[in-house]
Amino acid sequence: MSATTYPNYSPGLEGVIGGITTISEIISETSTLVYRGYNVHDLASQGSFEETAYLLINGKLPTAAELSAFKHVLAEEREVPEAVYLALKQLPKTAHPMDIAKVGYAVYAPFDPDYSAPATDHEANLRKAIRIVAKGSTIVGNGHRIRMGHEPLKPNPAHTIAQNFLYLVNGTEPDAKTAHVLDSSLSLYAEHGFNASTFACRVTVATLSDMYSGIVSGIGTLKGPLHGGANEEAMHMLMQIGEPGNAEAWIHDALATKKKIMGFGHREYKKRDPRAIYLTKVAKELCIEKGQTKWSEIADVLEGVMESEKNIFPNVDFPAAYAYYVLGIPIDLYTPIFVVARVSGWSAHALEQLKNNRLIRPSAIYEGPHSVEYTPASAR
Ligand SMILES: CC(C)(COP(=O)(O)OP(=O)(O)OC[C@H]1O[C@@H](n2cnc3c(N)ncnc32)[C@H](O)[C@@H]1OP(=O)(O)O)[C@@H](O)C(=O)NCCC(=O)NCCS
Incomplete structure (x- = not known):
């Protein structure tokens, strides 16, 4: 089945407007996120x-x-x-x-x-x-x-x-x-x-x-790794890299083998994720203050290569990962922290x-069989 067969169908509902809201606005072109109008x-x-x-x-x-x-x-x-x-x-x-x-x-x-x-x-x-x-x-x-x-x-x-x-x-x-x-x-x-x-x-x-x-x-x-779990995955990746000296070779190898780099890229932001801009600053200051600069040094290398090779930037989960690690928070609590906030x-x-409620109930295109004759179980 392909989306081109059905002009009104968008897989994953991408680009489909699901409602009207006054709570937040994502402005991709200017890398801006506002809550109720406030940056x-x-x-x-x-x-x-x-x-x-x-x-x-x-x-x-x-x-x-x-x-x-x-x-x-x-x-x-x-x-x-x-x-x-x-x-x-x-x-x-x-x-x-x-x-x-x-x-x-x-x-x-x-x-x-x-x-x-x-x-x-x-x-x-x-x-x-x-x-x-x-x-x-x-x-x-x-x-x-x-x-x-x-x-x-x-x-x-x-x-x-x-x-x-x-x-x-x-x-x-x-x-x-x-x-x-x-x-x-x-x-x-x-x-x-x-x-x-x-x-x-x-x-x-x-x-x-x-x-x-x-x-x-x-x-x-x-809970699903396609949504909240990326901050935990990003920290596992940083730990696998281990030392700043390994980072350059690791990232080039990962890109050559078409790996997705956790904590980078975003469906809504084609430039920078505004949430990552402030959190990166805070996370890097924290690394210096707590004497754990190896994480910010690895991060610097990954960010540089991702920008120059792919024009892809960190999302909020990348600085969150090493900031939480330096704070001593167990890695499997990173997504639950997201719950505490969200x-x-x-x-x-x-x-x-x-x-202003209306039941949310989309339709589906049926592609199964039609007019199949029923026979009792004993006759099948
Ligand atoms: C978030 C995400 C799913 C958005 O995906 P998307 O808008 O559908 O973009 P796509 O997955 O189609 O990627 C478009 C291109 O950018 C590349 N790309 C996107 N994110 C990438 C990443 N993190 N690492 C490496 N390449 C990436 C894709 O490989 C693809 O390249 P191609 O056209 O050469 O095949 C994707 O960036 C991703 O998987 N990131 C890692 C997980 C993550 O951090 N998630 C948290 C989001 S807040």
């Missing part, structure tokens, strides 16, 4: 993830008083019921942290005080969105502790979401630089238009199922979808 570079470099989440969910930046009240509610809502931890303790130790995130949200859902409110109750959905954002770092952070055989820790209400994640994962207070790097990456990962997981979330809530089912759909979709974008999309 993501400004939000990541000058704001906080909490501010970004507020903007995505409420459609406007908070005043200082609104931000302070929002942070207070997020801190109050950060803990999850014991039932969530009991469920996570039943999972095999081999469970992927993305499955831990999925189970965590699914088990928490019926405990949400607004769980049985009608799907289109906007005020209830706003409260759900705040709880969804508040609980992400606790589910992923304490979920990691549980799989490592440790007891969950009580979140500290004075922490930001980034600090809470680092505190639960490492069991120690994060330093300010570490928390800032993670915080800015959360803002950069928070939202990105009608990507696969966001679309899955919108399809789910458009049936008037509940918002948590939308979040669980999003996590399941993000629940804010998914929640904003669920709210937008439900405010």
Whole structure:
């Protein structure tokens, strides 16, 4: 079957407009990403993830008083019921942290005080969105502790979401630089238009199922290596290269054998991924500060060769990979960090979808047989 046979069919829905949104805009020609009109570079470099989440969910930046009240509610809502931890303790130790995130949200859902409110109750959905954002770092952070055989820790209400994640994962207070790097990456990962997981979330809530089912759909979709998994793959690649002196030969060999270089290229950005521009700066500063410059040196070689040979640039997952590594975060938590951030974008999309809902139900072209005569099983 070829797409040219069917003029209205686009494989993978590439180029098909799936909806109207006021949440974010990707401007490929100028390598720009805006959330609600604000350049993501400004939000990541000058704001906080909490501010970004507020903007995505409420459609406007908070005043200082609104931000302070929002942070207070997020801190109050950060803990999850014991039932969530009991469920996570039943999972095999081999469970992927993305499955831990999925189970965590699914088990928490019926405990949400607004769980049985009608799907289109906007005020209830706003409260759900705040709880969804508040609980992400606790589910992923304490979920990691549980799989490592440790007891969950009580979140500290004075922490930001980034600090809470680092505190639960490492069991120690994060330093300010570490928390800032993670915080800015959360803002950069928070939202990105009608990507696969966001679309899955919108399809789910458009049936008037509940918002948590939308979040669980999003996590399941993000788990796939064609979507969320590239930051982990990029770090495995950097570790395989090992030393800056190996990088030049490695990348030329990889390109000669038509390997895809993880953390490079993007369907939407044909020039630079704007999220990678700020995160590369932060990640390279971090390598210097933590005395681990071999990763930024390898990165420099790969970036140079990819630009000169292929005119392809790093995407957000490339600097995220070595930044998280230098921060000491286990590699299989890189995609769950994406969840901690993206629940804010998914929640904003669920709210937008439900405010003006129409069931999402595309058609398919049937290419199977017709008019086949039925015979009973005993006669086949
Ligand atoms: C993201 C991605 C899927 C976008 O793909 P796309 O827009 O469909 O582009 P294509 O895969 O069709 O690639 C177009 C050309 O660029 C090349 N290319 C794209 N990304 C490349 C990469 N990361 N490494 C090497 N070559 C790459 C392709 O080989 C192809 O070259 P060709 O025309 O000579 O065959 C692709 O860049 C990729 O697989 N990147 C690595 C995974 C990754 O980092 N994903 C995270 C995205 S945020």
